[in-house]
Amino acid sequence: MDRTLHWLRAARHALVAELRQLVHTSQLLRATTALVHQLQRERGLSNLYLGNAAAGWHDALQRQLEATDQACAAFLAELDSLEPGSGAAGLQRARLLTDLARVHQGLQALPWLRRRVREHGCSPRWATQAYVRLIQTLLSMVFEAADAAQDPDISRCLVALYHLVQGKELAGQERACGAAAFARGAIEADEQQLLLHLIEAQQRSLEVAASLTSRELTEALDGLPQQAELVRLERLRRQLTSALPGAPLDRSSSAAWFAACTARLDALHELEERLVGELRALCEHKCELAQRACDELSVAQLNTRADDAAEAAFFEADDAAGAGLALPPLPAWPHTGSGCVLDVIETQARQLQQVTAELEKVRHNLQERRLIERAKGLLMAHQGLTEAEAHHRLRQMAMNQGRRLAEVAQAVLSAAELLPAQRSRA
Known part of the structure; x- marks a missing residue:
């Protein structure tokens, strides 16, 4: 029976190790969403600058580059604190580490992208797609974390976070697309179709996130349409989606569009931070419970007598399970001085x-x-x-x-x- 207890303890230790890794992952996800938020704002301002540099967007973009660099430094510091060999092994871990390698590659290429924007060496549409690629690489880590989590409560929280950050990213793409159109003073038919798709898709993502989050966060998500800025956003959306393709748009509305979209994105980012905070607290709580259960198993004086009744119980339990019988639930772990x-x-x-x-x-x-x-x-x-x-x-x-x-x-x-x-x- 000593070997039996050995393997039971090993299984519990493995669970504790995984939960500790999820605590570290939640810290990384906080830094990830903060960096994505700054990159999304940089993308929108880049489109305004490319579309109408004379409107004075250069200084605002320069300030945003500094804010993005600060978030990038915090993200890389968090990333450097992780051990590549820690955590569970396997395909999912390999995919996560591959994503981290791609993120490093993308962040190293960011100065090159910025030079092209600064020198007007690309179109707003091309710049948007370049930023989308970098941001989606960052967000793929959230997907892999959600797919790898083995605790249902933590997995549910991560899935909610994934849909929330995806919905916010679609809202960020909407901001960038509309900013380019207003700055240029016209919108094309394919851009209008893209805007309609982004509006619909982000709403679907946010609805899924709301269905999986806590009551407080669900109410906060449901309350987003009540914000005053959304009234202005809806009016500007109608201007973009109902205008005749190629017809003149009021270029002075670009600032109002950017402000209205930014207010919504900032509110969504606050919800991201709250959800990541809930995730971190949940991971720490689960880790504490698992460690306590592991300690209790280590010190428990289990009944290891090998009489006929104890040995027969193994095969009787197996027969019951094979027959599909509904066995009564057992306590998670023994909390008394003896047990089987x-x-x-x-x-x-x-x-x-x-x-x-x-x-x-x-x-x-x-x-x-x-x-x-x-x-x-x-x-x-x-x-x-x-x-x-x-x-x-x-x-x-x-x-x-x-x-x-x-x-x-x-x-x-x-x-x-x-x-x-x-x-x-x-």
């Missing part, structure tokens, strides 16, 4: 089964989101579509076939080899 090792083993097995079932439910939306994003990327690459067009194509296919969007996305991915070669856009 078999009870502890069965308890741990049941806990793992329950956690697995709950994790499947929590990750369902996350995995569907991954399928849809991959299918959109495939359509964009093979058929030369924009993101908005690819999403519309998938939704139209789902409606025509009476199937769920994720099912259509899976079918598109399965038939990837049948898609036509990439064509250029007219």
